[in-house]
Amino acid sequence: xxxxxxxxxxxxxxxxxxxxxxxxxxxxxxxxxxxxxxxxxxxxxxxxxxxxxxxxxxxxxxxxxxxxxxxxxxxxxxxxxxxxxxxxxxxxxxxxxxxxxxxxxxxxxxxxxxxxxxxxxxxxxxxxxxxxxxxxxxxxxxxxxxxxxxxxxxxxxxxxxxxxxxxxxxxxxxxxxxxxxxxxxxxxxxxxxxxxxxxxxxxxxxxxxxxxxxxxxxxxxxxxxxxxxxxxxxxxxxxxxxxxxxxxxxxxxxxxxxxxxxxxxxxxxxxxxxxxxxxxxxxxxxxxxxxxxxxxxxxxxxxxxxxxxxxxxxxxxxxxxxxxxxxxxxxxxxxxxxxxxxxxxxxxxxxxxxxxxxxxxxxxxxxxxxxxxxxxxxxxxxxxxxxxxxxxxxxxxxxxxxxxxxxxxxxxxxxxxxxxxxxxxxxxxxxxxxxxxxxxxxxxxxxxxxxxxxxxxxxxxxxxxxxxxxxxxxxxxxxxxxxxxxxxxxxxxxxxxxxxxxxxxxxxxxxxxxxxxxxxxxxxxxxxxxxxxxxxxxxxxxxxxxxxxxxxxxxxxxxxxxxxxxxxxxxxxxxxxxxx
Amino acid sequence: xxxxxxxxxxxxxxxxxxxxxxxxxxxxxxxxxxxxxxxxxxxxxxxxxxxxxxxxxxxxxxxxxxxxxxxxxxxxxxxxxxxxxxxxxxxxxxxxxxxxxxxxxxxxxxxxxxxxxxxxxxxxxxxxxxxxxxxxxxxxxxxxxxxxxxxxxxxxxxxxxxxxxxxxxxxxxxxxxxxxxxxxxxxxxxxxxxxxxxxxxxxxxxxxxxxxxxxxxxxxxxxxxxxxxxxxxxxxxxxxxxxxxxxxxxxxxxxxxxxxxxxxxxxxxxxxxxxxxxxxxxxxxxxxxxxxxxxxxxxxxxxxxxxxxxxxxxxxxxxxxxxxxxxxxxxxxxxxxxxxxxxxxxxxxxxxxxxx
Numbered sequence: 001x002x003x004x005x006x007x008x009x010x011x012x013x014x015x016x017x018x019x020x021x022x023x024x025x026x027x028x029x030x031x032x033x034x035x036x037x038x039x040x041x042x043x044x045x046x047x048x049x050x051x052x053x054x055x056x057x058x059x060x061x062x063x064x065x066x067x068x069x070x071x072x073x074x075x076x077x078x079x080x081x082x083x084x085x086x087x088x089x090x091x092x093x094x095x096x097x098x099x100x101x102x103x104x105x106x107x108x109x110x111x112x113x114x115x116x117x118x119x120x121x122x123x124x125x126x127x128x129x130x131x132x133x134x135x136x137x138x139x140x141x142x143x144x145x146x147x148x149x150x151x152x153x154x155x156x157x158x159x160x161x162x163x164x165x166x167x168x169x170x171x172x173x174x175x176x177x178x179x180x181x182x183x184x185x186x187x188x189x190x191x192x193x194x195x196x197x198x199x200x201x202x203x204x205x206x207x208x209x210x211x212x213x214x215x216x217x218x219x220x221x222x223x224x225x226x227x228x229x230x231x232x233x234x235x236x237x238x239x240x241x242x243x244x245x246x247x248x249x250x251x252x253x254x255x256x257x258x259x260x261x262x263x264x265x266x267x268x269x270x271x272x273x274x275x276x277x278x279x280x281x282x283x284x285x286x287x288x289x290x291x292x293x294x295x296x297x298x299x300x301x302x303x304x305x306x307x308x309x310x311x312x313x314x315x316x317x318x319x320x321x322x323x324x325x326x327x328x329x330x331x332x333x334x335x336x337x338x339x340x341x342x343x344x345x346x347x348x349x350x351x352x353x354x355x356x357x358x359x360x361x362x363x364x365x366x367x368x369x370x371x372x373x374x375x376x377x378x379x380x381x382x383x384x385x386x387x388x389x390x391x392x393x394x395x396x397x398x399x400x401x402x403x404x405x406x407x408x409x410x411x412x413x414x415x416x417x418x419x420x421x422x423x424x425x426x427x428x429x430x431x432x433x434x435x436x437x438x439x440x441x442x443x444x445x446x447x448x449x450x451x452x453x454x455x456x457x458x459x460x461x462x463x464x465x466x467x468x469x470x471x472x473x474x475x476x477x478x479x480x481x482x483x484x485x486x487x488x489x490x491x492x493x494x495x496x497x498x499x500x501x502x503x504x505x506x507x508x509x510x511x512x513x514x515x516x517x518x519x520x521x522x523x524x525x526x527x528x529x530x531x532x533x534x535x536x537x538x539x540x541x542x543x544x545x546x547x548x549x550x551x552x553x554x555x556x557x558x559x560x561x562x563x564x565x566x567x568x569x570x571x572x573x574x575x576x577x578x579x580x
Numbered sequence: 581x582x583x584x585x586x587x588x589x590x591x592x593x594x595x596x597x598x599x600x601x602x603x604x605x606x607x608x609x610x611x612x613x614x615x616x617x618x619x620x621x622x623x624x625x626x627x628x629x630x631x632x633x634x635x636x637x638x639x640x641x642x643x644x645x646x647x648x649x650x651x652x653x654x655x656x657x658x659x660x661x662x663x664x665x666x667x668x669x670x671x672x673x674x675x676x677x678x679x680x681x682x683x684x685x686x687x688x689x690x691x692x693x694x695x696x697x698x699x700x701x702x703x704x705x706x707x708x709x710x711x712x713x714x715x716x717x718x719x720x721x722x723x724x725x726x727x728x729x730x731x732x733x734x735x736x737x738x739x740x741x742x743x744x745x746x747x748x749x750x751x752x753x754x755x756x757x758x759x760x761x762x763x764x765x766x767x768x769x770x771x772x773x774x775x776x777x778x779x780x781x782x783x784x785x786x787x788x789x790x791x792x793x794x795x796x797x798x799x800x801x802x803x804x805x806x807x808x809x810x811x812x813x814x815x816x817x818x819x820x821x822x823x824x825x826x827x828x829x830x831x832x833x834x835x836x837x838x839x840x841x842x843x844x845x846x847x848x849x850x851x852x853x854x855x856x857x858x859x860x861x862x863x864x865x866x867x868x869x870x871x872x873x874x875x876x877x878x879x880x881x882x883x884x885x886x887x888x889x890x891x892x893x894x895x896x897x898x899x900x901x902x903x904x905x906x907x908x909x910x911x912x913x914x915x916x917x918x919x920x921x922x923x924x925x926x927x928x929x930x931x932x933x934x935x936x
Contacts (some may be wrong), residue, residue, distance in 0.1 A: 042765055055742070055748030055751075055773075056748075056764040056773075057748050057749060057750055057751040057762075057763055057764040057772070057773070058742075058748060058751050059764070060751060060753070060762075060764040060765055060766075061751030061752050061753045061762070062751075064753040064754050064755075065753075065754065065755050071765075321755070323755075338752065343625075343627050343644075343647045491756060491757060492756060493755075493756065494755070494756035494757065495755055495756060496733060496752070496754070496755050496756040496757065496758075496759035497628050498627070498628050498629075498630055499617075499618075499628060499629050499630055499631075499670060499673065499674065499732070499733075500630050500670060500673070502733065502756055502757060502759075503673040503674070503676070503677055503708075503713075503757075504673065505756075505757075506710065506711065506713075506756075506757045507673065507676070507708045507710055510710040510711065524707065528707055528708055531665075531669045531707075532669070532673075532708070534665070534666060534669065535630075535666050535669045535670055535673070538633070538641055538642055538662075538666060539630040539633050539641075539642060539644075539666055539670065540630070541627060541628070541630065541644070546641075
């Protein structure tokens with residue numbers, strides 16, 4: 001067979017020698033090759049295929065799944081422009097035209113490539129050239145685009161939990177230690193049952209969106225007898241309008257590392273992996289620096305925190321794929337498989353990375369563990385309003401005075417977050433609606449802005465809290481277009497495995513395009529939407545497809561008049577055409 | 581009292597199952613109509629088409645029965661009105677991603693699974709119309725038609741190539757609506773690890789993959805006749821279906837319940853039947869006389885051969901004789917050849933080409 005012909009590539013061999021003994025090395029190997037060559041040359045991939053025993057066709061297919069693996073050399077980088085929710089509120093066509101010919105301080109080809117949300121909705125519009133981001137490029141004012149710095153969250157004047165120290169520059173180990181960091185892992189080692197019990201008392205649930213009780217998850221993995229176990233941090237924050245994990249990793253990395261170390265010592269896992277989205281190159285550097293610092297100081301390593309037990313943390317960089325934020329896709333991605341979601345059950349707690357017991361938690365979830373250990377589960381639970389437990393971070397962007405991340409008690413009214421903390425709409429404007437969970441949690445209209453920010457309350461409206469991204473749309477916006485942009489994102493990021501999602505998100509996007517076009521629409525279009533909603537919401541294989549109907553259902557609930565107007569308009573148009 | 585271990589309820593009837601069986605397998609054994617498109621019994625459950633969804637008591641959402649393992653006490657409903665409606669919608673969605681013209685596979689080879697199922701669910705290509713997915717591939721290989729305009733992305737071709745054939749010649753590329761089926765680096769099949777076994781075309785539920793030789797034979801008048809037979813090529817004895825029209829052979833398809841091959845064939849058995857209708861076939865014996873092949877009678881041919889064989893043995897001894905039986909000869913023929921070699925030619929030098 002052709003693929004059995006031995007390929008020579010000393011550089012790739014050197015990279016493979018360096019990585020093959022490391023845990024889950026697949027993505028790191030491909031990145032190292034791409035860093036060296038500027039792309040993934042065919043002989044290099046054939047060599048990887050031979051030495052990793054992955055069929056070359058499978059490897060090729062897997063590489064093509066990701067946005068940021070390149071199979072062709074590119075001497076000068078293109079300009080990548082975010083096309084999603086908060087950014088597409090600006091005139092992107094004009095912006096693209098302007099930046100194509102502009103001197104941006106970084107050499108570029110002048111070609112534009114639209115990309116999915118890179119998690120910088122608080123500083124729109126981000127431009128990505130090579131691996132450098134420029135923030136704040138506005139049409140008519142691209143000169144204001146500046147090289148990326150990670151902004152601190154705006155202050156609310158209220159008590160904060162995960163954010164309480166970040167204004168002191170905690171990213172540094174010395175400062176973190178002054179604030180009491182790295183104490184919790186010793187409790188995890190000496191009394192793991194107590195730590196799990198505190199987590200349960202705290203009511204902490206998964207902050208990635210699914211909301212599974214963290215204490216229960218850790219307990220299941222702890223009680224598994226198989227191994228080696230794994231601790232995975234899902235830092236593939238890719239949902240449109242979500243950038244909360246970015247700020248945590250940028251400003252309080254030791255809280256994340258500490259939380260993961262607790263998980264390791266509680267469960268007996270010896271390796272933690274942070275699956276970091278490709279679009280956060282700055283974080284890759286700063287987080288690695290924090291890991292190195294913690295390792296040098298003995299908090300990580302053979303005798304983690306003096307526990308007598310080993311625990312180390314590695315970063316694996318994603319390559320651009322929203323679906324890899326779905327935990328089973330993430331696991332497949334780490335294993336070097338095609339990153340389709342897996343069938344559940346079995347769940348990762350029993351059959352996770354390499355089929356071993358695995359904790360997969362979001363960045364914010366891990367970061368919440370040290371303060372819970374320090375102050376007790378009850379303390380954290382009491383931070384929530386009423387029956388609710390704890391604090392949550394919300395990423396607010398779009399038509400709002402002070403976009404950014406806000407940490408507020410669970411149960412805080414949406415209006416308070418938007419008006420009191422985020423400064424409300426721009427002068428002279430009204431909030432018309434917001435997208436929830438990023439975009440996949442649907443939309444909430446102005447009439448329901450008093451809804452409390454907790455999962456059950458949002459559920460009651462037919463929307464979803466999810467990962468806490470909120471994109472504000474004011475009264476100048478067409479909500480059909482907003483829904484279209486959300487659906488378009490899901491369509492672009494659908495993995496393509498299950499039929500309802502692959503076909504359904506595409507047809508929904510087309511239908512919303514048709515509805516928003518002002519041209520006559522085909523008959524039965526509303527019934528088609530309804531049938532697609534049903535199939536997507538009931539039969540999709542993972543959360544992406546299951547969530548898609550939130551968008552259209554909420555559109556119909558809050559803005560029936562905007563739809564009716566389009567339907568009427570199209571009837572008139574077709575009647576008009578008949579008259580001619 | 582009967583234990584309910586390994587028993588479950590399907591559409592109200594209590595049934596027994598074997599541990600490890602899927603709900604789809606149990607339901608179909610019970611006679612329930614559970615449609616599928618991504619399912620092939622030879623492949624691992626995949627759960628992508630979602631047509632096989634069933635209601636599971638105690639679960640909020642329907643589950644794909646092909647990936648759901650049967651459990652004691654499970655209560656399953658297969659064909660409720662909401663389930664049938666979703667199946668019909670899914671089928672309409674599938675039809676909408678393919679072109680609106682005649683399916684060449686249905687026309688020339690036999691109704692494809694997609695169109696057969698659309699008929700069963702009584703839906704057509706009328707709603708959800710929009711972009712067509714995938715794109716056809718220009719491929720110069722002699723046997724496999726690759727018309728991905730008709731692909732529905734069930735990946736059965738990729739999976740049979742991986743799981744059954746272990747050739748790993750093709751893969752799924754890209755993502756979402758823009759995914760496709762390709763070889764490594766998107767070359768032709770002839771430049772890949774493909775052995776042209778044809779398994780992909782016979783697991784394909786659409787007209788996207790087909791036997792190039794069979795497509796286009798639709799012009800020949802008459803009904804397609806299918807005759808079950810055994811592949812004549814080697815001693816393995818793979819079961820095949822011979823397709824013929826008006827007495828002329830037009831193609832071969834594998835037989836799924838063939839005891840030896842269970843639906844598998846190799847490139848020769850699958851595509852190498854040109855000799856059947858070839859004008860070059862030998863129909864009578866020939867002897868080379870003065871450098872020219874000359875037709876002779878069977879008697880003359882036998883006499884001539886016997887005389888030559890006897891003179892070889894007389895002049896050079898038995899060891900000068902070596903017989904190789906054709907893999908295409910039946911067992912009886914092979915037996916006769918070894919008997920002849922040993923008893924008549926006094927040689928032990930005998931073999932069969934299928935011995936590899």
